[in-house]
Amino acid sequence: MLAVVPVSPGDQPKAQRLAQELQTVALEPATDPRRIEQFFSVLLVSGHRIALQQCGRNAPGAVTVDFGSAGMRHRRRGGNNEDLGKAVGVKKRSNLRVLDATAGLGRDSFVLADMGCAVTLCEREPLVALLLQAGLEAARGSDDEWLRMVSTRMQLVPGDATELSANLLEGIDVIYLDPMFPQRTQSAAVKKEMALLQRVLPSTEGVAQPETLLRWALEQSVARIVLKRPRKAPLLDDRKPSHSLQGKSIRFDVFVKRALEPASAGH
Ligand SMILES: C[S@@+](CC[C@H](N)C(=O)[O-])C[C@H]1O[C@@H](n2cnc3c(N)ncnc32)[C@H](O)[C@@H]1O
Structure with a gap:
């Protein structure tokens, strides 16, 4: 249901570690989008940043924690x-x-x-x-x-x-x-992000x-x-x-x- 995706080759070791912690799979960087679409959502890893993104068309915005936003x-x-x-x-x-x-x-x-x-x-x-x-x-x-x-x-x-x-x-x-x-x-965007979390969490x-x-x-x-x-x-x-x-x-x-x-x- 969830895969961890490194954005660039340098993010691969971290993606593999996170996948292990979450007991899920890590994909290769530049994986074919059609393979990625088989998952409900992906955890994108890019340097210090990680974001949870639902796959497919009309998916809500990514869920991430950005205290400076x-x-x-x-x-x-x-x-x-x-x-x-x-x-x-x-x-x-x-x-x-x-x-x-x-x-x-x-x-x-x-x-x-x-x-x-x-x-x-x-x-x-x-x-x-x-x-x-x-x-x-x-x-x-x-x-x-x-x-x-x-x-x-x-x-x-x-x-x-x-x-x-x-x-x-x-x-x-x-x-x-x-x-x-x-x-x-109040905000539809926040509501969609929360809905995504609710679906992904056990x-x-x-x-x-x-x-x-x-x-x-x-x-x-x-x-x-x-x-x-x-x-x-x-x-x-x-x-x-x-x-x-x-x-x-x-x-x-x-x-x-x-x-x-x-x-x-x-x-
Ligand atoms: C409504 S959210 C909290 C939102 C938070 N106040 C904020 O401002 O972002 C509730 C969170 O509490 C966590 N949670 C529920 N019961 C818990 C427990 N017994 N120990 C630790 N975390 C718990 C859930 O996993 C969920 O992420």
Whole structure:
């Protein structure tokens, strides 16, 4: 269903390594397009950049993680950010340590890191984690000082959040959860990209479901848990939050366990 395609001969070793990680096939550079079209989608490898592209006519745009893109810069000033910052508590302390337990394409994580938070990004899907890793490496190697600085506050930990070691959880102030890909979004382009990801990713059967994730988060020794939900969605697992922040299409349910303490020395 998915093949890894190196754009030039120099990308071949990396393509083979990624194919091994994803337990799929790597094609040769300059493979006959008719052979490529036999796959539903391809992961294109070109230097530091990787992109997921659906094959065939009328395919949506490639899915990639580019924190320096115009879209991400626009998102910095987006309507939900103020609520996201308030929900997490950045006004109470700017250098919060946040675990984004459902990192996805890292958009919310980036916004939080831009606000000054130190963000640990956890992502359980290997393909999504690879896209995220490539985006982080590109940002760290960028000429843009702002982008480099923000990305140094982001650390990726691939794997299931509910299996994180106590070591990685130590010192975390806030757990942020956005467990479901949105069904409806403002932008048709974004919607198509998400639809592609949903089709390529394996079924979530047998893995921790959003309710399990919330229960796990509530058991951790953190000051608060923030859960992003579609605006009108029912309470997850029937758990009543301490308070909610309502946006136009989404809301943040905030579960406060204790006050956010001032940063201790070393944080
Ligand atoms: C809706 S997306 C998150 C989007 C993200 N907030 C953003 O701004 O790009 C949800 C992601 O959480 C991941 N996920 C779900 N449950 C997880 C878990 N238990 N541990 C780690 N990642 C998980 C999914 O694989 C998916 O990539």
